[in-house]
Amino acid sequence: MGHAIPMEYYLIISALLFTIGIIGVMIRRNVIVVLMSLELILNAVNINFVTFSHYLGNMTGRVFSIFTMAVAAAEVAVALAIAVNLVRVRKTMEIDEIDTLKW
Secondary structure, eight states, rough: OSSOOHHHHHHHHHHHHHHHHHHHHHOBHHHHHHHHHHHHHHHHHHHHHHHHHHHHSSSSSHHHHHHHHHHHHHHHHHHHHHHHHHHHHOOOOOOOOOOOOOO
């Protein structure tokens, strides 16, 4: 089975997305930017799952990728609800200013 694009290209793109996501989580303090960075990390993992699934010729990676997307969708829904409540109650979106769960 011939592959038009080498596996290394997909892995490089995945590593770049993962690195950008990790840097975004560690450096940025805004809740929305941290959530977007987490999505980048999950997308990098999905690229790896699908790449290895394709190159190994099985469906396991693709199934894991679908489960990862479902978890990411649930994470976004819950996190955005929490972010909306934070803005209403604390009047801030900065992670450093949110020190307790007590409202």
